[in-house]
Amino acid sequence: MKKAIQFGAGNIGRGFIGGLLSNAGYHVVFADVNMTIIDRINADKKYTIYVKDVESSEQIITDISGVDSTKPEVIGEIKDAEIITTAVGLRVLPIIAPAVADGIKARMKDGSEKYLNIIACENAIRGSSQLKEAVYSHFTDEEKAYADQYVGFPDCSVDRIVPPVRLDNPIDVVVENYYEWNVEEASFKGEVPKIDGMNLADNLMAYIERKLFTLNTGHCIAAYLGYYKGYKTIDESIKDEEIFTIVKKAMQQSGMALVKKYGFDKEAHFKYIDKIINRFKNPYLEDDPARVGREPLRKLSAADRLAKPVTTALKYNLPVDALLTGMAAALKYDNPDDPQSAELQDKIKNLGVKNALKEISGIENESILDQVAEIYTNIL
Incomplete structure (x- = not known):
């Protein structure tokens, strides 16, 4: 046996x-x-x-x-x-x-x-x-x-x-x-x-980052924006036209970083992005934004689904504005039932948005940090 x-x-x-x-x-x-x-x-x-x-x-x-x-x-x-x-x-x-x-x-x-x-x-x-x-x-x-x-x-x-x-x-x-x-x-x-x-x-790293930069990036941005807007499920969040537009653009921006890094076929990868977004629309799963968004400190860390696509895209001088909106939404994630969310909010209170993000993500590009701080202030 x-x-x-x-x-x-x-x-x-x-x-x-x-x-x-x-x-x-x-x-x-x-x-x-x-x-x-x-x-x-x-x-x-x-x-x-x-x-x-x-x-x-x-x-x-x-x-x-x-x-x-x-x-x-x-x-x-x-x-x-x-x-x-x-x-x-x-x-x-x-x-x-x-x-x-x-x-x-x-x-x-x-x-x-x-x-x-x-x-x-x-x-x-x-x-x-x-x-x-x-x-x-x-x-x-x-x-x-x-x-x-x-x-x-x-x-x-x-x-x-x-x-x-x-x-x-x-x-x-x-x-x-x-x-x-x-x-x-x-x-x-x-x-x-x-x-x-x-x-x-x-070539496992290509698969790992393809999934990280696509499903994980898009999923958590949909969750953070949906949680901020008060939606109860991911499919409700992605039905919001404003959220859908940001999520898709962010996934395309992270996708272009993958195209440059691994030589992916752009058309094929963008079709993969559309397939992933359609998964978010599945109403039968009743997936909770708080579940998808939990542990924001980990998700904002240098090697994870928000900071890593940004730093990779920047290496190729690619736009990252939608990805930065996702980072700002993660910083807005205020869930008292999530210990990492509580720790995140304490960091923001004590250090300010810019310095908190710098410490958590390892991003030192002042322009990027300033842009995220501005989006955080004016988000949605």
Whole structure:
């Protein structure tokens, strides 16, 4: 029996990666700290993925179990797994790293020569590499040598909107029909697994930034502008003609940066942008701007979806005015239920808009900082 460990039994873990692994013939062990979800997985041994789009469908996911990711039992599961995936959030990767390291140590102690591949399916650049660094920090030199030989950490990019829709069964999940899972082929150890829906990529950074500069950039700008205007869902936000115009222009500006950087075909990429915007219009997802916009400090940071497209476009002397409107909208994001939003507002209060943005984003171009501050003052 093939076994996969999915760290993170949340909506993405169940509705995207876990579902693909189960459909590929793996017994999927969900590892999480949420025992309500884990207990229900062990009780039901199945759940339903509801695909909500123009054409809706249902997928029943079976051959699953759950384990508390903080307990020793997870080490036993890792000992005979072929693949580990994560959907826990970038900040949690260092937290699960000790368990992953202990599992690899147990394999080494048993003399296992089976290959293990670990893929961090996070909204981050090279999440698997970041997890690898955290895991290796728990190794001796001998353990590092073993992992170098038998454990791969392929980086990937993931793309699927999985909103937190409340259903009668807490482990059922709603997703959109569209998804992408691009995984760096060269970083696998041993035979590359055959998983329907996993695209093997040889130029992963192009895929990562294509998704970051398009879906992530457009999605968060739609969320911040929609939240500012009081809309309850992303599809309501994008129906607003003013918001739609800004979002599309921002995605085209980030898109031109990608065209210059990677040599993308402009016409093909702009069609991809239109496809992404149409995903925002899906009324069945009922996606919340507060969910999409959460953790604004991370989203405004130098390597993420707002600052990175701006700095990349500026390298090619491309216009960035709509992207700057998106940054200003992010700075306006005042949500007392979001700790990063509260911290952001404190920074703005103490430092002013310009200096707060400079500190958070790493942008030092005075003209750009001044433009964002002006847009912030006069936004919409």
